[in-house]
Amino acid sequence: MMEISGYEREDGRFGVRNHVLVLPTVSCVNGVINRISRDVPEAVCVTHAHGCGRGGPRDLQILFRVLSGMVHNPNIGGVVLIGLGCEVSNTRNLFPLIKEAGKPVEIYDVQLDGGSLQTAQKGAAAARRMLAEIGSQQRVPLRWDKLLVAMECGGSDAMSGVTANVALGAVADWLVEKGATVIFGENTEMIGTAHVLARRAKDERVARQIEQMIERAEKLAGDVMGDLASLVISPGNMDGGMSTIAEKSMGCIFKGGTTTIKQVVDYGEVPTEKGLILQDGPGYDGDSLAGLAASGSQLMFFSTGRGTPAGCPAVPVIKVASNSEIYRAMGDDLDINAGKLVEGISLDELREEMVERMARVINGEKTKAEANGMEVFSFMTVHPPF
Amino acid sequence: MRENVLLIHPRDNVAVALRKLESGEKVRGKGIEEFPVLEEIPASHKIALRDIPAGEEIIKYGETVAVSTREIRKGEWVHTHNLESKRWKR
Numbered sequence: 001m002m003e004i005s006g007y008e009r010e011d012g013r014f015g016v017r018n019h020v021l022v023l024p025t026v027s028c029v030n031g032v033i034n035r036i037s038r039d040v041p042e043a044v045c046v047t048h049a050h051g052c053g054r055g056g057p058r059d060l061q062i063l064f065r066v067l068s069g070m071v072h073n074p075n076i077g078g079v080v081l082i083g084l085g086c087e088v089s090n091t092r093n094l095f096p097l098i099k100e101a102g103k104p105v106e107i108y109d110v111q112l113d114g115g116s117l118q119t120a121q122k123g124a125a126a127a128r129r130m131l132a133e134i135g136s137q138q139r140v141p142l143r144w145d146k147l148l149v150a151m152e153c154g155g156s157d158a159m160s161g162v163t164a165n166v167a168l169g170a171v172a173d174w175l176v177e178k179g180a181t182v183i184f185g186e187n188t189e190m191i192g193t194a195h196v197l198a199r200r201a202k203d204e205r206v207a208r209q210i211e212q213m214i215e216r217a218e219k220l221a222g223d224v225m226g227d228l229a230s231l232v233i234s235p236g237n238m239d240g241g242m243s244t245i246a247e248k249s250m251g252c253i254f255k256g257g258t259t260t261i262k263q264v265v266d267y268g269e270v271p272t273e274k275g276l277i278l279q280d281g282p283g284y285d286g287d288s289l290a291g292l293a294a295s296g297s298q299l300m301f302f303s304t305g306r307g308t309p310a311g312c313p314a315v316p317v318i319k320v321a322s323n324s325e326i327y328r329a330m331g332d333d334l335d336i337n338a339g340k341l342v343e344g345i346s347l348d349e350l351r352e353e354m355v356e357r358m359a360r361v362i363n364g365e366k367t368k369a370e371a372n373g374m375e376v377f378s379f380m381t382v383h384p385p386f
Numbered sequence: 387m388r389e390n391v392l393l394i395h396p397r398d399n400v401a402v403a404l405r406k407l408e409s410g411e412k413v414r415g416k417g418i419e420e421f422p423v424l425e426e427i428p429a430s431h432k433i434a435l436r437d438i439p440a441g442e443e444i445i446k447y448g449e450t451v452a453v454s455t456r457e458i459r460k461g462e463w464v465h466t467h468n469l470e471s472k473r474w475k476r
Contacts, residue, residue: 241431247451
């Protein structure tokens with residue numbers, strides 16, 4: 001059995017990375033983050049398009065949950081929070097939600113700290129200090145049941161549901177067997193599969209939640225797209241041979257494996273159950289990854305058939321190609337070739353290869369998306385900005 | 387000869403082309419008796435494993451993924467030109 005290790009956090013969770021996160025409260029200060037990023041490339045500096053201009057309760061809930069969820073993510077060892085001052089999610093409003101993470105946090109506000117250049121200098125100095133401070137933390141042995149692993153698919157082709165997602169599902173089943181937690185979202189890609197997922201729910205209540213989640217996703221697609229709702233699959237998906245959303249969805253939900261569905265969590269919400277979890281989040285990859293990261297995922301598998309380089313800030317993403325052509329064509333971006341499944345290797349052999357790679361990545365080996373710096377950070381909203 | 391299609395579930399009435407299939411070549415896959423391909427079919431697209439009357443369910447992964455809009459012959463390409471979503475009519 002492979003030994004794995006991680007960084008113990010005060011809340012009892014474990015990180016597989018020990019990153020300093022430099023996070024803006026609002027898009028207005030993204031330029032400050034970019035300056036800090038140039039000065040301190042070792043820090044995980046993220047920018048986003050949110051923080052103000054949306055007043056609805058659902059958008060505010062998502063905003064605060066995702067920003068604080070990123071701070072709470074176990075892969076984060078320390079945080080430099082950069083605010084503006086007059087925004088909705090300003091540092092004063094955000095602080096109560098992040099202080100309980102028990103991590104070093106330094107906070108600067110552009111309107112109070114001398115403008116953008118001085119704030120960038122202070123933020124960069126803080127990030128360097130924090131990197132030195134948490135750099136001495138040692139890895140400790142980690143049990144598999146302490147892991148929350150996310151399964152994502154994007155840029156799918158018809159082989160995604162035949163090779164790569166089947167392989168992700170095999171790893172998901174292996175992890176659940178080890179006592180770990182596996183989460184996947186993308187509710188638009190569950191449309192047409194409510195009956196299949198609901199009968200795998202642990203009880204009636206979870207079954208109803210699954211049905212309601214998929215019903216809402218279907219209604220939203222119908223409301224927004226009308227007669228074109230069945231085309232909630234990109235043209236690339238269709239070129240790849242998928243004809244309907246139900247066909248894409250069947251291939252999509254294979255990535256969660258075959259175990260009992262224990263809980264449905266909201267977008268960015270932290271699961272309280274172990275085993276297989278569904279997240280009520282969108283299919284758009286960047287938004288989906290942020291929700292899964294805010295939920296506390298320490299690691300992600302991401303299958304792709306058409307090929308996408310997208311990774312996630314602070315969370316290693318293992319890319320799994322659904323076919324050998326794209327694995328070769330995007331060799332710098334893709335970690336595992338599930339296309340081998342149709343070339344003679346067995347699902348067991350492929351799963352073994354993926355579990356071994358997962359253990360190495362947990363122990364610090366960089367994934368291609370990590371090494372290439374391909375992180376994207378965006379999160380969902382329900383209304384346009386005012 | 388190497389397999390050129392994949393049958394995902396025994397209930398399915400379509401299989402997935404593992405590479406581009408040419409008209410006239412033989413379909414080969416685990417759990418499938420050989421039969422001729424009737425038209426060119428792109429890689430990773432679906433091929434009908436039996437004659438499918440109009441209005442019949444298209445089964446893949448052992449589940450219904452669409453309904454045929456016209457008769458589809460065994461060996462034909464199955465895609466948006468001869469099926470529709472069961473949920474939304476196009």
